[in-house]
Amino acid sequence: MADHPQARVPRFPWTRLGLFLIAVAVFLIWKATRPTEPEPLVFIEPGIPRSIPAPPGGRLVNLLSAPAPSHLGIYRPDVGFLSQGSPVRIGPETPLELTDAIARWASVDIGTEWIGQEGLGTDLPKPLQVDGFDIAWCSSAPISAGTVYISFYAGHALGSPPIGYATPLAQFILKDLPMGGPNGETRAWRVSVDLSGGSEFLLETTDGFFSWGFSTEAQNTGPYLLDRGEGHSPQVVVMDTSSSTKREVLGLQIPGAAMALALHAEAPGTLRIYPSEGLPYPTLKLVASPVQKSAQAWWRILGADPEKHYFLWVSHGPGEGEMDGFPVLVDTDSLLYNPVPMPQGKLALVVPTTIQDSVWVQAAEADSNGNINAVSNGLHHKFD
DSSP states (O other): OOOOOOOOOOOOOHHHHHHHHHHHHHHHHHHHHSOOOOOOOEEEETTEEEOOSOOTTOEEOOOEEOOOOEEEEEEETTTEEOOTTOOOOSOSEEEEOOOOEEEEEOOOOTTEEEEEEEEOOTTOOSOOEEEEEEEEEEEOOSSSEEEEEEEEEESOOSSSOOTTTTSOSEEEEEEEEEOOOTTSOOEEEEEEEEOTTTOOEEOOOBTTEEEEEEEESSTTEEEEEEEOOTTSOOEEEEEETTTTEEEEEEEOSSTTEEEOEEEEEOOTTEEEEOOOTTSOOOOBEEEEOOOOTTSEEEEEEETOOTTSEEEEEEESSEEEEEETTEEEEEOGGGBSSSOEEOGGGEEEEEOOTTOOSEEEEEEEEEOTTSOEEEEEEEEEEEOO
8 A cells, every 4th residue: 555645734833923922012011111192183184283172261162164165245234245346445454364264163152252362463553444354154054144243342352351342343233144055054155344434443452452253143153264373362252142241262173263354454554534424425435555754655546547637635634625516524724735646546655754743635536627526535644
């Protein structure tokens, strides 16, 4: 009978098993004796870390994902939305920008107001006359339109309402704003609010800070958020609008997060002036750069017709008279110069060092015979 080869039994890899067990033991000993690692950051979106601690005495608010806001155009509180192509009458300065969106929003409960703080720096010349602002908001309320209330306050709002909460600098009611989709879809909107023509207000700051509030009558509606940078405190104070008392402080999770706001203003140190009630309203819009002694400055009529003739009055004092049926807002008996021509509605010059502490200016359009056809608002320039 022939011999058959015997089957070989595989050997168990005892050596490899031993090495593996030694490695496991070393790892467990290292894990038990290593120093505690800090809690890792949670990323809401790539590159956007979520802040872990809640504000003192408060809590973190739940943030929701937001689409990109659609810009609706220009809105006037006394009129509503202006027709497309209407002239832009806000600015020319934008001391606070609406940039660096972080695609997040949070819902504000009905009956409450969220107050956030913004900083403009301590070297901003005064006064600062705000003639417009932009806001952005989100809503998942299945209604076609709703109302948003915007308020401005002087001073800080960290952990408590601003000192002047009972007497805001300005309040605006924005009616008939679009909200969410018909099936509760989240929609985001942005609007430019035009305050020119008498609704401008002086923005007061404390150490360069002011506060502003957002409230609404619509469910599931609140401010769009943007990133103000590491120096900004990401929190809001929640006020009860019926009792004017503080409810709580909310942290906005993301370092630098803030409610979306842009400010438009006259040049620092300049006030826009309008005639008293009952006088014809100016039809020209005059704006200027910051005006300082011994420095280049410019004045411009927005939407000027290059074929028409314009000039600028520069006076030591204000006026309340009329000329050719139009309001004159400067003292024409105290003019520093003869009316200064403004070719194509523009003028640039170096402000003399000998000029007094403030001047009043106004632009006008005249025909070839010198008759006034239109006038602008006035500007009061105050020098440091």
